[in-house]
Amino acid sequence: MAVESASNDLHPDWLDSDDEADAHYQYAAEAQSRRSPNDELELEYRQVTVTGSAFATYRAILLWLHCGYIDFAPLNSSLSPRNPTSKETRDKVYKDSLEAAPTLPLPASPKSVFRLAHLLQLPELQELALGALVASLTVEGAACELFSPVALAYDEVRDAVREFVLDHVGEVSATAAWKEASTKAAQRSTEDALMVMMELFEGLGVSA
Incomplete structure (x- = not known):
């Protein structure tokens, strides 16, 4: 049996195959191989330079960005010695947190988180921080x-x-x-x- 080799003689359905797409993949791969190591993809991003924020605040926010978890500390004004009716101190809050969950960030100040979330344009986190602040009043x-x-x-x-x-x-x-x-x-x-x-x-x- 003779085998027809000319592509023009193939059935139209066979002409509409992924061979054409593969050609584009091959072209893209060759273009990629010719790129200079110094070339960078032009991805859209937002760069914010932040100074004056505590490491604890950054760490708490990074964990929230990663998995949506954040723990807020009570306001200092609600704790001893600023609040004479409270027997709990900020130091005790931190020690209890380290004992209960040593691998997690320490509870973060809702005011500090609110400020940094505002700067980083994270409205959902701002709302969470404001809610924690109000709950601690x-x-x-x-x-x-x-x-x-x-x-x-x-x-x-x-x-x-x-x-x-x-x-x-x-x-x-x-x-x-x-x-x-x-x-x-x-x-x-x-x-x-x-x-x-x-x-x-x-x-x-x-x-x-």
């Missing part, structure tokens, strides 16, 4: 948080803390921390302190 420490640098720098944090203060205004205003913070705000009369007080007055429905 106490009557005794709310005043410290309301006038903290993070609250003054980020509207979302200040709004959340202010809402807590307004919900517990009678208890918060009776604490030593509130009296100290409000006295300092009145003495300094800085723009930030005045802004916090004005927002509180508005929340209480009081005209300045």
Whole structure:
């Protein structure tokens, strides 16, 4: 039996095969072999240079990026010695964490995570950090948080803390921390302190 070798004589279905695709693969492979070792793929990425953040914050965020897990530490204002009603310290929180899970990152400050997540444009992590911050607020420490640098720098944090203060205004205003913070705000009369007080007055429905 004679075998036809001319491709034009093949059935049309055979002409529509992966041979054509293989030719493209071969061309791509040859082009790849001719590339200089210094050539780089033009992949889209975002580069952010960060300074002034703790290693613990980075480590906690990297683990969250990898698998979605992050553990938040209580606010310092909710712990002893800043909170006289608490017997737990930040040092004890860390020691307990190391004992329970020595291979995991230490619990991270929700305020530190919020700041770095904001810089890295990670809104989901910002929301988690803000939720952890709110969950850790106490009557005794709310005043410290309301006038903290993070609250003054980020509207979302200040709004959340202010809402807590307004919900517990009678208890918060009776604490030593509130009296100290409000006295300092009145003495300094800085723009930030005045802004916090004005927002509180508005929340209480009081005209300045």
